Amino acid sequence: MADHKPELNEVPDGHNYDGIQEYDNPIPGWWSWIFVATIIFTPVYIIWFHAPGMDRNLLAQYDRAYAANLEQQFGEIGELLPDAETVMRFIDDDKWLAVGRATFQTHCVSCHGAAGEGASGVNLTDNVYKNVTNVAQIADVIANGAAGGAMPPWKTKLHPNAVVLTASYVASLRDTNAPGGRQPEGVEIPPWSAE
Ligand code: HEC
Known part of the structure; x- marks a missing residue:
């Protein structure tokens, strides 16, 4: 060597x-x-x-595919009205409630917490509300916002059906009392009704 x-x-x-x-x-x-x-x-x-x-980018492509898929599926249920009867119709419908849950997970958890327990936004899992006295008003608050924009309006960002299905999902969170929640704010209101 x-x-x-x-x-x-x-x-x-x-x-x-x-x-x-x-x-x-x-x-x-x-x-x-x-x-x-x-x-x-x-x-x-x-x-x-x-x-x-x-x-x-991948996120934008995903958003477009998600929206296209939603709209295709929405063909099955037509245009939903944001009234009490319609919001209540989906509250126990697992298939369509999944759309509300996915929308909530994407847009709402940053302020309302992963289970709706509240963070900077109010607790949605207790029995009291500030802007809502019947189930249709949930859809109204989601579409138009509340407290001068502290709760932002979503009507330009979400499909009208997504607003209704997210309202059904939020309604389904009532009284689930997710742990670690924000203190209750507002007044106790009557149970949800379809009228
Ligand atoms: C930027 C933070 C923020 C985001 C994002 C947000 N919210 Fe809110 N939300 C709030 C705040 C703050 C309030 C309380 C308004 C008030 O004090 O009257 C509120 C109130 C509400 C209420 C009324 C509760 C009541 O007691 O009157 C509902 C229903 C609601 N939000 C649903 C949603 C849904 C569904 C989404 C997602 C599509 C969402 N919020 C996204 C901050 C937010």
Whole structure:
């Protein structure tokens, strides 16, 4: 081994440590070109997917697919009216309540908590309400907001059916008393009724 001669390039002076030799080979051309290609690719990728208004990222694609799927499914139930009878019709309907639950998980948990127990928004799992005396008013508060926008209006962001189904979901949370909840705020109101 001692008289092994490097084949590609000379071992530069002083670059031989205990027989471990440092060679001085150039980086292969293809390697350098891959590096250059990544530098060119990066800004194209960032602008294509992430520039404001481009909406090509995964989240935007998911939102569009979710909305398209919802609207396709909504064809089955037609346009729902935000009245008490309609909100009550879906309160025990697991299939459609899932749409309300998904909407709640996407848009409402940041203020009302994962189980509706309340955070910056009020507790929706107790028996008292501030802006609601009947079940249809839940849909009204969701659509139009409350407290000067502290509870934001959703009518421009959600399909009208999503407003109604989310109202059904919120109505179903009543009296579930999720643990760790915010103190009750408002007054006790009569049980939900379809009239
Ligand atoms: C930015 C925070 C925020 C978000 C997001 C939010 N809310 Fe609220 N919500 C509030 C606040 C604050 C109140 C209490 C308003 C008041 O004090 O009168 C409230 C009140 C309500 C009420 C009336 C409760 C009552 O006692 O009168 C309902 C129903 C409600 N929200 C449902 C929802 C739903 C459904 C969503 C999602 C689509 C949602 N909220 C998203 C902050 C929020």
